[in-house]
Amino acid sequence: MPTPQSPKISFLNRVMDRTVVPGMLSFARPGYALRRLCWKPLEERLDGRRVVITGPTSGLGLATTHALADLGASLVLVGRDRGKLEKLAEEVAGEGASEAPTIEVAELSLMSEVRDLADRLLADPGPIHTLINNAGALFNERDVTSEGNERSLALNLLSPFLLTRLLLPRLVESATETDPGRIINVSSGGMYTTGISLSDLQNERGEYNGPGAYARAKRGQLILTERWARELADSHVVVHAMHPGWADTPGVRTSLPTFFKVTKSILRSPEEGADTIVWLAAAAEAAQSTGGFWLDRAPHLTEVLPKTHVSQTRREQLWEALEELTGLVGTSRD
Numbered sequence: 001m002p003t004p005q006s007p008k009i010s011f012l013n014r015v016m017d018r019t020v021v022p023g024m025l026s027f028a029r030p031g032y033a034l035r036r037l038c039w040k041p042l043e044e045r046l047d048g049r050r051v052v053i054t055g056p057t058s059g060l061g062l063a064t065t066h067a068l069a070d071l072g073a074s075l076v077l078v079g080r081d082r083g084k085l086e087k088l089a090e091e092v093a094g095e096g097a098s099e100a101p102t103i104e105v106a107e108l109s110l111m112s113e114v115r116d117l118a119d120r121l122l123a124d125p126g127p128i129h130t131l132i133n134n135a136g137a138l139f140n141e142r143d144v145t146s147e148g149n150e151r152s153l154a155l156n157l158l159s160p161f162l163l164t165r166l167l168l169p170r171l172v173e174s175a176t177e178t179d180p181g182r183i184i185n186v187s188s189g190g191m192y193t194t195g196i197s198l199s200d201l202q203n204e205r206g207e208y209n210g211p212g213a214y215a216r217a218k219r220g221q222l223i224l225t226e227r228w229a230r231e232l233a234d235s236h237v238v239v240h241a242m243h244p245g246w247a248d249t250p251g252v253r254t255s256l257p258t259f260f261k262v263t264k265s266i267l268r269s270p271e272e273g274a275d276t277i278v279w280l281a282a283a284a285e286a287a288q289s290t291g292g293f294w295l296d297r298a299p300h301l302t303e304v305l306p307k308t309h310v311s312q313t314r315r316e317q318l319w320e321a322l323e324e325l326t327g328l329v330g331t332s333r334d
């Protein structure tokens with residue numbers, strides 16, 4: 001298989017991504033409904049593939065979990081609530097999954113728990129074919145974890161950074177030319193609004209702006225995706241980010257009540273929002289490129305507004321800051 005390159009963004013998507021109103025409408029259900037007219041049914045199965053997914057107990061993660069189980073994946077469900085995880089694992093097993101899911105409890109905004117989680121996952125000698133970094137949340141009030149990190153930064157950026165770094169060797173080992181490994185980062189269209197603020201990563205300055213902190217963390221996730229894609233180009237692991245558009249999930253209802261009230265009639269269902277996560281995890285086509293930012297099974301632009309460009313120097317600085325904040329300084333990159 002040739003080395004995967006960045007996916008090619010269509011002319012139409014380039015134009016749409018740059019237009020505010022049609023671009024935004026494409027985040028809603030009409031965008032999904034229109035684009036799915038061109039899709040072929042997913043034919044691939046995932047039997048024998050071990051998939052680690054974070055945040056499987058609600059919203060998009062829940063929809064993804066059911067869809068991947070239907071495709072035969074062997075799932076490792078990572079969440080913070082043992083009761084919810086056990087109930088979900090039972091449901092999935094009862095739906096006839098070829099293998100009952102295993103569960104792992106971790107409060108993902110704490111790096112100590114992310115490390116313990118990775119230790120437990122790596123203690124099992126089995127393969128890890130796919131990692132889906134889905135857990136995430138938008139917080140309207142600033143709060144700091146017991147480790148001293150602002151929680152939006154911790155959950156939405158530090159946690160997927162650390163978990164991915166710790167699991168990378170196993171992902172690389174488990175991947176083959178005919179069966180590539182996949183890392184899927186669930187980002188957000190909100191990241192279009194911002195670059196990255198290196199001087200205030202902990203969101204301490206001025207009045208706390210939850211959507212702003214969230215968008216910067218999601219921009220950071222995309223920057224990591226692009227870097228891993230480059231670094232892993234010679235391995236058999238592809239790395240993609242996606243955004244689900246706007247989907248009606250418990251997360252959206254709780255964090256953005258006004259947005260929810262105004263848009264509820266045009267929001268996607270969780271299954272519609274999760275469709276591209278499932279497609280990236282399963283479709284052969286998705287493993288033929290790497291480093292893309294996807295919506296509705298198609299790659300999209302990553303920068304459309306002025307001042308959201310992040311230079312190579314700032315990307316390096318972000319990487320170093322994340323290594324420092326997660327205690328990875330001085331360890332190898334993959």
Ligand SMILES: NC(=O)c1ccc[n+]([C@@H]2O[C@H](COP(=O)([O-])OP(=O)(O)OC[C@H]3O[C@@H](n4cnc5c(N)ncnc54)[C@H](OP(=O)(O)O)[C@@H]3O)[C@@H](O)[C@H]2O)c1
Nearest residue numbers: 055057058059060080108134135136188246247249250251
């Ligand atoms: N819905 C949308 O329109 C939308 C748009 C853009 C991006 N996204 C992204 O999509 C992903 C899923 O969001 P969603 O809308 O499905 O939200 P959701 O319904 O709130 O689900 C979030 C999931 O993450 C888990 N989680 C949250 N905080 C956690 C923590 N500290 N430790 C461990 N697990 C934690 C939740 O666990 P519990 O069940 O225990 O709460 C839940 O399983 C997020 O990354 C979000 O940023 C969503």
